[in-house]
Amino acid sequence: MPAGDRPLPYVRATGSPFALGVRHGTSRAKALRAFLDDGLTRLNHVLSRPVTMAELGPRIAAHRAALGAASPDALDEIRGLAHGAGLTPDEALLLQIRREIMGYRRVPTAGDCTTYAVAPSTHDSPSVLAQTVDLNGHLDDQICVLDVGRTDAGRRSLLLSFGGLLGYLGINSEGLAVGINLVLGGVWEPGLPPYLAVRHLLDQASDVDSAVAELRRLLPLASSRSFTLCDPRGAAYVELCGGDLVVVPAVSGHVVHTNHFLHPDLAHGDALNPFARRSSLRRLEAASEGVRRLPPSACPEEHLALLSTRPIRVPDRGDIRAERTVAAVVMVPSRRELHIRPGDPALSATQVFRLNRPFQPQDC
Numbered sequence: 001m002p003a004g005d006r007p008l009p010y011v012r013a014t015g016s017p018f019a020l021g022v023r024h025g026t027s028r029a030k031a032l033r034a035f036l037d038d039g040l041t042r043l044n045h046v047l048s049r050p051v052t053m054a055e056l057g058p059r060i061a062a063h064r065a066a067l068g069a070a071s072p073d074a075l076d077e078i079r080g081l082a083h084g085a086g087l088t089p090d091e092a093l094l095l096q097i098r099r100e101i102m103g104y105r106r107v108p109t110a111g112d113c114t115t116y117a118v119a120p121s122t123h124d125s126p127s128v129l130a131q132t133v134d135l136n137g138h139l140d141d142q143i144c145v146l147d148v149g150r151t152d153a154g155r156r157s158l159l160l161s162f163g164g165l166l167g168y169l170g171i172n173s174e175g176l177a178v179g180i181n182l183v184l185g186g187v188w189e190p191g192l193p194p195y196l197a198v199r200h201l202l203d204q205a206s207d208v209d210s211a212v213a214e215l216r217r218l219l220p221l222a223s224s225r226s227f228t229l230c231d232p233r234g235a236a237y238v239e240l241c242g243g244d245l246v247v248v249p250a251v252s253g254h255v256v257h258t259n260h261f262l263h264p265d266l267a268h269g270d271a272l273n274p275f276a277r278r279s280s281l282r283r284l285e286a287a288s289e290g291v292r293r294l295p296p297s298a299c300p301e302e303h304l305a306l307l308s309t310r311p312i313r314v315p316d317r318g319d320i321r322a323e324r325t326v327a328a329v330v331m332v333p334s335r336r337e338l339h340i341r342p343g344d345p346a347l348s349a350t351q352v353f354r355l356n357r358p359f360q361p362q363d364c
Helices: 017-027 029-037 053-070 072-085 089-102 194-204 208-218 274-293 300-307
Strands: 010-015 115-118 128-135 143-150 156-162 169-172 177-182 225-230 235-241 244-249 254-257 324-332 337-342 351-354
Touching (some): 010 017, 017 029, 017 072, 017 143, 029 089, 053 072, 053 089, 072 194, 089 194, 115 225, 115 235, 128 177, 128 300, 156 194, 156 337, 169 194, 169 324, 169 337, 177 194, 194 208, 194 225, 208 235, 254 274, 300 324, 300 337
Parallel strands (some): 010 143
Antiparallel strands (some): 115 128, 115 254, 143 156, 156 169, 169 177, 225 235, 235 244
């Protein structure tokens, strides 16, 4: 059955960080073991040369030390994930830093996520955060939805995750939605991975302003990224590179981001290769024009239809090393909703997940 036709795996958990990790790991143990055994999370299918756990050991140890200093709670949850899934601590941490292990990839690419957020213009036009997820490694079979609530945080988070990640993108019970785009620049070094920074924001922040404050406090992250933030009242994107951070609010009603730095303070250090830059520019233009044409009252299906059009949607070219769209997501902050089309969004049906409502997708 194609990935887009199956109910997505869903893990619901409440408790301490360690308990959340145990529940996640227990629910996904078989899938995570298979993923690790498949070319070491498929790293050896996409890297220029194979790597081993022994070779990665020193890098994993360096990330563990940096992560313990930046976010002890995340490290506790990773320990719980290892315990629940029967993984070694290094294997569980590798799942979190897989993208950092890949590092800069300067090979030609056709995509790597297109994200936009629309701020509300009237009472009847709620804010929306919409994004494609473009990844290599054929990762649409690794999608999982996490519905997690830390007992000490006072809020729940609904997240789209891949292959054991504690976070990738999502929305919390305060109505804060967070999307993410790869941008290349600066020095990538051990620290808090941006995907775990998304999870931290959803655990700790309640709106765009508090999320920006948290990001400033977390700098520097392990690698460069752009975050798109949206709450029921407004939206912004935040570009981060090393210790530098810039914020651009949705003053024109919306913000759009792809995979090159947009702010002039950071654009001079952009390390994206020319082929990828052309793709990023085309997708930025197409998404910007598409958003302008959508009515303010556009429903999630209209946003998903836009995300399903080329060049925003990047089709499968049959190369595991090449990025392609493995999911499209629309989040509605005021309704705490997460709408997902897994796999190729032009071919799959939408699955809807909600916080604070009696809704039970398939549990793992």
